[in-house]
Amino acid sequence: MTILPPKPGDPNASQDVRDRVLQVAARLVAEGGRAALTTRAVVAAAGIQQPTLYRLFGDKTGLLEAVAEAGLASYVADKASAEPDPDPLLDFRMGWDSHVGFGLAHPALFAIIWGNPDPARVSPAANAGRVALRRKVQALAVAGLLRVSETKAERLTHATCTGVVLALLDMPDDDRDIELASITREAVIQAITFAAPATATPGPAGAAIALRASLAHTTGLTPGERLLLAELLDRISEQA
């Protein structure tokens, strides 16, 4: 007459329980951040006891890492099902966008995995992501596109992509400058490969930006004219 222990005699009941705990924990993290992941909340929601939780995951850190790894694994499972694109550059772009997508879909998990650096601990989840990145960088190198060492390219990509996602997560979710991700991605490609720029640099934008910046120091304009001019310059700037 307990809650619902699925089957006492199930041979793979352990794995079943473990999956259920991970599912519950992932939901708690997604809803309330890492602070909401308390052992008591997990055991209550999963219908188990605290000692069971500790037998499964060792301690709370183990649970957290298991949640992170499972979340990342379930995300890359969809992406990695298809073999990598033959174009290494396109594959690199897709990998970048996928990583950004994971961050936006699982803000708390992303911040836990990549927002709390600790040289001592090696996170299996972070490792998995790094391996995927290394493969894509290696493909670039094989294609002769890399202008820096593989290590440098990998580190620069990982660092900038992580920074972009954290910056995006710090904006209100209904006002995220998602363009920031693609702009940075192309900047990274520019920095590590010989690939030609995807978009040519327009002429007027630079001057418009410069004038916009010093607009406050202009004279001879009415307030209305200045406001109108600012709007026009902003539009030209964004065309870049």
Add this chain to the structure above:
Amino acid sequence: MTILPPKPGDPNASQDVRDRVLQVAARLVAEGGRAALTTRAVVAAAGIQQPTLYRLFGDKTGLLEAVAEAGLASYVADKASAEPDPDPLLDFRMGWDSHVGFGLAHPALFAIIWGNPDPARVSPAANAGRVALRRKVQALAVAGLLRVSETKAERLTHATCTGVVLALLDMPDDDRDIELASITREAVIQAITFAAPATATPGPAGAAIALRASLAHTTGLTPGERLLLAELLDRISEQA
């Protein structure tokens, strides 16, 4: 016969106590990370009681933010004492390196401020850093060096620099690829600035002249808007 309450009747004793608490808290964070910052450890090391701590900082989050702000403030105080370098590009590089230096000097504080995104909360410490960055980007724009909008340049710089520092902090401190910081810095400069200034003469007039010259190549403007913009640019140009 207590430990050492500095002076019961001191008029500015409150500020004195607050500073002492901040100092103790900063030391605890630096030595043991954010987990070591418990209210009990702080009150014991500072020789005060828990209610005093809560009267000073509201709650633990308030204490944490105060520590972060004080740490960042004490760091930028040294740097900002001198006025910015006249060369905006050099000033930008120095700002980047200073930010990286702060991160390496205060790993725990950096991770707390920039590694845990939360759109709801506005961290005063993070704001201070952002203001400093905005000034430097603005100087680039005024000099006609910017090829993207100020907003984009600021966001890209902030995101990548944060990512680089977090990546560096994730390496063992005796094997940090510090070159990663400068490589990324130059990549960012490549991405957001022109190699050569876009405007020959700095200031509004020069930018207006440059934009007026390339006005025919602008897109996204109606004929009426283009005509109006031309008139405004002509008036600004003549102010030179």
Add this chain to the structure above:
DNA sequence: AACGGAAAGCTATCGTCGATAACGATGCTG
């Protein structure tokens, strides 16, 4: 079919943490 060992479950508990209520002491003000 009976038995022994192993694995898992359960209850109860410990020490720590963040936070606060309630009281007392002190100094300033009118």
Add this chain to the structure above:
DNA sequence: CAGCATCGTTATCGACGATAGCTTTCCGTT
């Protein structure tokens, strides 16, 4: 001197991470 505000002090609450010790259940062996 009375009143008030500020600050220090004690005691306590509920929640948390973690664990000891006992009980139950299951499976393979004899």
